[in-house]
Amino acid sequence: EVTRLNNRAIDLIGAVADAIVENKEFLTSLDAAIGDADHGINMARGVEAVRAKVTAAPGADIGALLKTTGMTLISTVGGASGPLYGTAFMRAAGAAQGKTELDGETVKQMLAAAIQGIKDRGKAARGEKTMLDALEPAFDAFVESLEAQKPLVDCLEAATEAARQGVAFTKTIIATKGRASYLGERSLGHQDPGATSSTILLATITDFCRK
Ligand code: ADP
Ligand code: MG
Ligand code: MG
Secondary structure, eight states: OEEEOTTTHHHHHHHHHHHHHHTHHHHHHHHHHHSOSOHHHHHHHHHHHHHHHHHHSOSOOHHHHHHHHHHHHHHHOOSTHHHHHHHHHHHHHHHTTTOSEEEHHHHHHHHHHHHHHHHHHHOOOTTSSSTHHHHHHHHHHHHHHHHTTOOHHHHHHHHHHHHHHHHHHHTTSOOOSSGGGGGGGGGTTOOOHHHHHHHHHHHHHHHHHHO
């Protein structure tokens, strides 16, 4: 199954930007509990800059759009999340180079590359209360659905659901990477802001692809 994104990629970026901006206060409040109360502010600044960039330079293929997205996040987001998400999008861009539409296998490669980029950059692993605790289970669920020959949107739906469960799991573990790790046991009971923003990204992409 092939989902055509060529004329919709910029609209999708807009939908993601809207979703992050809508959740700006929520994400910041999560970061206030275990970090420095800026995750929503950081992400909203980043996605608004990305929206402006890609709107000004439309017509590129998906790889080029994602490369612009990653570079813009790295240069505009001050926090840890900027370089991490920025690297993720740059790596996903590499897997989508020259593409004007995406199939399940390509999306799988993009997700794998994005996650590897986050790990290379942040040196975290699953279970340390970071965005990886949403993204890695999401990837596993995506692959499982893809191997079961499910349509791409259903694979994305499964990934989003797994990410939601991953966010819930982050409440039960102690942070050992990022600012929240300074809190030690006091990070227990709180969901990770980055895992939450990752899940919002996946949910928005899934909803968009359903339309
Ligand atoms: P900062 O912590 O610099 O203020 P943000 O608040 O924007 O940056 O982002 C915090 C989020 O970044 C965390 O909730 C976590 O998900 C993620 N994060 C922090 N460090 C790492 C890391 N080493 N690897 C993966 N994700 C990380
Ligand atoms: Mg922060
Ligand atoms: Mg900060």
